[in-house]
Amino acid sequence: MVLEAVGGALLSACLEVLFGDIYSIADFVRRNKVDGELLNQLENKLLVANGVLDDADDRQQITKPEVREWLEQLKDVIQKAEDLVDDIKIEADRQMGSWVRNFFSSRFAVKDVERRIQNIIKSVDDVVEDMNRFGLTEGVQTSIPFQIQRSSLNILAKESDVYGRDSEMKTIINFLKSDSGHKFSVMPIVGMGGIGKTTLAQLVFRDVNDGKVVMEKPFVIKAWITVADESKSDVFTSTKAIYEAANGPLDNTIKETFQVQLKLKEALQGKKFLLILDDVWNVDYQTWNGLQTPFESAANGSKIIVTTRLPNIAKDLANVDSEVLYLELLSEADCWLLFSKHAFNNVEPSSYPHLEEIGKKIVEKCRGNPLAVKSLACLLQSRLNTKEWEDVLENYLRELDGILPALWLSYYFLPPHLKRCFAYCSIFPKDYRFRKNQLILLWMAQGLLQPQNNMMLEEVGEEYFEDLTSRSFFLVYKGECEGDILFTMHDLVNDLATFVSGESCLRLDNNCSGNLTRRTRHISCVGHQMPHYMAQKLEDLSENNVLRTLLVLDNWGQLPTQHVINPEQLGLMQYLRVLLRTLLVLVNWGQQGTQHVINPEQLGSMQCLRVLSASQLFFGFGSHMKLLKSIGSLKHLRYLDLSFDVGIKEIPEICNLCNLQTLLLRYCSSLHKLPESIDNLKHLRYLDSSDTPIEKIPDTLGNLHELRTLDLSRTRIEKIPDTLGNLHKLRTLDLSHTPIEKIPGTIFSLHELHTLYVCNRRLQWLP
Known part of the structure; x- marks a missing residue:
């Protein structure tokens, strides 16, 4: 399968x-x-393995499952090395905060650290030995494996295959006919892979070529260039490609950029041209500025159409006359028309009612992506066996080799830091709607956000998120309330993330097909979808001492903040949401009993946990203090979600978690106070105690000098301590729908504060 290549890029x-x-x-x-020599050996061994990752991505390895297995083994070794390094970094931080110097604590005895390094080196040696057996070679450099180069995927589009794009076609034709008086104008067409950008451009290009588009002054030169390959992004290569498409082969003796630009300028002199630049990925403003110089010699009214998945590319290539055309996903009705045409070979679908119902479910799975629809429809053409259609419905990803290359390109061109963040998104099940800050906090907990200049990690995460969104990895999903913005991933993009993450991520949802293995690092499940078959997999958790994520996702979502809800509706909405949530939990609990949950004592073996959502995994064991005590031993834990836990009355034990960054206590209806020892959470950056009966904030909260977000909305807090002014890095403070009437003047010392939510007419500022 084409996507065997993704592993090497991620591991690199x-x-x-x-x-x-x-x-x-x-x-x-x-x-x-x-x-120290052991550490050098470890680094050198990993460098050897890293050197062949390009070859593992090479075209000759793509279809070999044994190479995929080799990549999984290497990933497992890398993650063990990450765990060791993380242990040492935590120990270093511990020593910095105490009088202890120059020796490890008992858990980090020198011999133990050396033994772990030696074991990892041995594992790397085994991986390198397998590398030689597979014939992988160091130093092989590849661009895009030839099987998935975009140019090889371009075939002549049929107008009869295009549905639901009449408006877009009209917009493009009007652009071609317009004449603003400038030499040339640019129209970027932007959209996700497989959505039909190239198809639209092809149809327009063909209609212009055939004279179907009647113009006052026709185009003299018409050229099409596919720019997917990175090697075509420099000025010389791109100019040469444009010249040869417009004027035939270029003299091979011409080697200088200015010479080929002179040739192109001469070829365009006084002529009106139409240029299609298809599948542009990495042409930045500087390259484009140099590339367009010869275009100034052309006649007025020349046009350039650019297809790309990246809005940033569209921005860089646009000029004063540009009109960006964003292609949206097709409607289900239009997808059905496309599917019916090919799957039923132009026969009325109602003639096959047993297949029509299955076909509509297949179309629904494609989620508006026309390339996926057509790929599956062509696969089923003239096959009238119900069993075959049901097989495709159940295993549609396996049958989509035609669209996977298009999606792979989106992943291939991601910078390394985004590859890692995207792979972690496989933790979300299909159709799951998440908030931006939710995902950023999870990335941060896993150490996936790399510090940049003077930016805070939250800002880095926002930059990563916006970058992935701009590349169509995330789709905007508007919530029920105005201004409530959620995000989701197209099913095919979700499948890509799942494939990229391999064995390291296991989703326990209704589509669960994976197994819990010693390589599994991340586990998620949706709280109200914990069917009986999950029990056996959860029983094995205690044997997995490398687990990093144990996450229960709440698909009801978080309550939107006060600026998107009518305050008068808040009480009823909150009550109904909590009531429904509680009933669901109780029903699930009643169905699964205690054998389907985890004994809190099992947590002690999960010392690598970075992310834990605990509230629905520990029902039936009675003592919440036992749970909190077990959690308190997880020194690596950075993200803890105790939301909706109605049994927690106090939280003293978790204050031992010196590396905790995110603490969520939403809807803990028995929690009336925060502990004085909360300042032990010295790395805490995000604290959400909303919708709890908390009445008082301890003065020690002011010692959380890393805190960026504090959400106290819909609590019973009446007073804010003066020490709040010590939170100099605080960015967001939510005091909405609380009885607070006065805020201390020390809040004016919070120079980083840029978002303050209040909703109380009697609010006063204390001097």
Whole structure:
């Protein structure tokens, strides 16, 4: 399968970060008398494996499952090395915060660290030995494996295959006929892979070529260039390609950029041209500025159409006359027309009622992507066996080799840091709607956000998120309330993320097909979808001591903030939501009993946990203090969600979690106070205690100097302590729908605060 190639690209990105982390701990390790040569050996061994990852992505390896297995083995070794390095970084931080210097704590004895390094080196040796057996070679450099190069996918489009694009076609034709008086104008066509950008451009190009588009002054030169390959992004290569498409082969003796630009300028002199630049990925403003110089010699009214998945590319290539055309997903009705045409070979679908129902479910799975619809329809053409159609419905990803290359290109051109973040998104099941800050907090907990200049990690995460959204990996989904913005992933993009993450991620949802293995690092499930078959997999959790994520997702979503809800409706909405949520939990609990949940004592073996959502996994064991005590031993934990836990009355034990960054306590209806020891959470950045009966904030909260977000909305808090002014990094403070009437003047010392939610007419500022 084409996507066997994705593994190497992801691991290369992971190794890039790991090498930086190893370098950062080297001095600390040597000061603590650990054999520094072992660390050097580990780095060198991993460098050897890293050197062949390009070859593992090469075209000759794509269809070999044994190479896929090799990549999974290497990923497992890399993640063990990450866990070790993370352990050492935590120990270094512990020593920085105490009088203890130059020796490890009992858990980090020198011999133990050396033993772990040696074990990892042995594992790398085994992987390298397999590498040689597979014939993988160091130093092989590839661009796009030839099987998935975009140019090889372009076939002549049929007008009869296009549905639901009449408006877009009209917009493009009007653009071609317009004449603003400038030499040339640019129209970028933007959309996700497989949505039909190239098809529309082809149809327009063909109609112009055939004279079907009547113009006052016709185009003299018409040229089409596919620019998917990175090698075509420089000015020389791109100019040469345009010249040869417009004027025939170029003299091979011409090697200088200015010479080929002179040739193109001469070829365009006084002529009106139409240029299609298809599938543009990495032409930046500087390259484009140099590339367009010869166009100035052309006649007025020349046009350039650019197809791309990246709005940033559209922005860089646009000029004063540009009109960006964004292609949306097709409606289900239009998708059905396209599917019917090919699957039933122009026969009325009602003639096959047993197949029509299955066909509509297949179309629904394609979620508006015409390439996916057509691929599956062509596969089923003239096959009238119900069993075959049902097989496609159940295994549609396996049958979509035609669209996977298009999606793979989106992944291939991601920068390394985004590859890792995108792979983690496989934690979300299909159709799951998430909020931006929810995903950013999870990325942060997994160490996937790399510091940049003076930017805060939250800002880095927002930049990553916007970048992935602009590339159509995330789709905007508007919530029920005005201004409530949620996001989701197209099913095909979700499948890509799942494939990229491999065995490391397991989703326990209704479509669960994976198994919990020793390589599984991330597990998620939707709280109200915990069917009986999950029990056996959950029983094995205690044996997985490398687990990093144990996440229960609440598909009811979070309550929107006060600026998107009518305050008068809030009480009823809150009551109904909590009531429904509670009933669902009780029903599930009653169905599954206690054997389908996890004993809190099992948590002690999960020392690598970074993310834990605990509220629905521990019913039936009575003592919440036992749960909190177990959680309190998880020194790596950075994200803890105790939301909706009605049994928690106090939270003293978790204050031992010195590395915790995110603490969610929403709807903990028995929680009336925060502990004085909360300032032990010195790395806490996000605290959400909304919708709880908390009445008082301890003064020690002001010692959380890393806190960026504090949500106290819909609590019973009447007073804010003066120490709040010590939270100099606080960015967001939500006090909406609380009885607070006065806020201390120390709040004016919060220079980073840019979002303050209040909803109380009697609010006063204390001097």
